Amino acid sequence: MAEVKVCLLYSDNIQEPFMVNDYILNTLKRIDMLPTFPDIVGEIISIIDDPRSSASDLAKHMDPSMVGEVVRIANTAYFGTGAFKKIVTLEHAIAVIGYQHLSNIILHMPFIAMAKGDEKSFNRNEFIKHSIACGVLSKAISLRTRIGNQNEVYISGIMHDIGVIVIYRYFRNEWQAIQSLISREKMSRIEAEREVFSVDHGFIGAALLDLWSIPKAITDGVRFHHAPEGAKENKDNVMITHMGNMFTRSINFKDDLNSFNDFMSRHRSFMGSINALGKSFSSGEEVSFFEHIYGLLREVKGYTEGIIEETDD
Numbered sequence: 064m065a066e067v068k069v070c071l072l073y074s075d076n077i078q079e080p081f082m083v084n085d086y087i088l089n090t091l092k093r094i095d096m097l098p099t100f101p102d103i104v105g106e107i108i109s110i111i112d113d114p115r116s117s118a119s120d121l122a123k124h125m126d127p128s129m130v131g132e133v134v135r136i137a138n139t140a141y142f143g144t145g146a147f148k149k150i151v152t153l154e155h156a157i158a159v160i161g162y163q164h165l166s167n168i169i170l171h172m173p174f175i176a177m178a179k180g181d182e183k184s185f186n187r188n189e190f191i192k193h194s195i196a197c198g199v200l201s202k203a204i205s206l207r208t209r210i211g212n213q214n215e216v217y218i219s220g221i222m223h224d225i226g227v228i229v230i231y232r233y234f235r236n237e238w239q240a241i242q243s244l245i246s247r248e249k250m251s252r253i254e255a256e257r258e259v260f261s262v263d264h265g266f267i268g269a270a271l272l273d274l275w276s277i278p279k280a281i282t283d284g285v286r287f288h289h290a291p292e293g294a295k296e297n298k299d300n301v302m303i304t305h306m307g308n309m310f311t312r313s314i315n316f317k318d319d320l321n322s323f324n325d326f327m328s329r330h331r332s333f334m335g336s337i338n339a340l341g342k343s344f345s346s347g348e349e350v351s352f353f354e355h356i357y358g359l360l361r362e363v364k365g366y367t368e369g370i371i372e373e374t375d376d
């Protein structure tokens with residue numbers, strides 16, 4: 064049975080205060096990618112927060128590179144990776160992809176842009192799948208437990224590991240040092256990052272999102288996803304993002320999504336983390352929770368494999 068640690072027990076020697084130093088901050092300030100993205104994220108956050116909003120509201124805020132990406136993904140999702148493309152308009156693409164996936168696609172743009180490269184020490188495909196699944200699961204957990212803001216944790220979930228890509232792409236020496244600590248000293252990635260930077264990738268990713276003026280209710284989820292007990296504010300969002308990450312890490316996308324009964328028995332121990340938050344589900348609610356999550360993960364698997372195949376260059 065897959066084991067998910069009860070969240071409050073998950074902590075590695077926390078050293079406060081967590082601060083990104085000037086060297087990290089100055090490097091983050093020089094990151095010059097997707098200049099329109101920070102503004103667009105702000106717009107998307109308010110659109111997702113509005114229950115009356117629709118896919119066409121999202122579409123109004125997309126720049127041309129995003130439109131191209133959405134049309135390309137819609138073709139892949141619907142017709143496979145062959146050369147024959149039928150979907151040429153954004154409206155048609157949105158109808159195929161749907162509202163939820165459209166926001167996934169827009170929010171993962173920085174990952175696609177930053178994670179180019181062929182280094183074996185970074186598995187971009189798994190990274191994207193993990194990030195999107197974490198957003199979707201964090202939202203589902205928030206919805207069912209009524210803890211945290213489901214739209215905020217959805218975005219923190221998608222963004223939670225952006226610091227890993229930032230380190231990979233913009234701190235090359237440190238990335239190599241971390242890889243070597245992991246392989247030679249058998250450290251966990253978090254331990255190695257704290258050894259090299261004094262902070263982990265949650266803090267580095269959140270510092271970048273702070274520079275982009277993303278609201279703190281979202282960036283705190285990113286900042287503290289490996290150290291939830293360090294959060295002073297937005298504790299509910301932090302805890303749910305942390306749990307979404309822990310649950311996502313326990314999923315094996317290849318083997319876990321072929322049978323619902325197997326999925327539920329493998330992951331039922333996650334209920335321990337829910338109970339630790341003071342929430343309990345009836346057995347009917349428990350089944351419905353897992354059915355919801357199982358359906359979401361199967362969708363994420365199908366649609367990220369569509370994305371990944373064509374962008375894998």
Ligand SMILES: [Fe+2]
Pocket residue numbers: 223224264265288289308
């Ligand atoms: Fe992480």
Ligand SMILES: [Fe+2]
Pocket residue numbers: 193197223224308
């Ligand atoms: Fe993660």
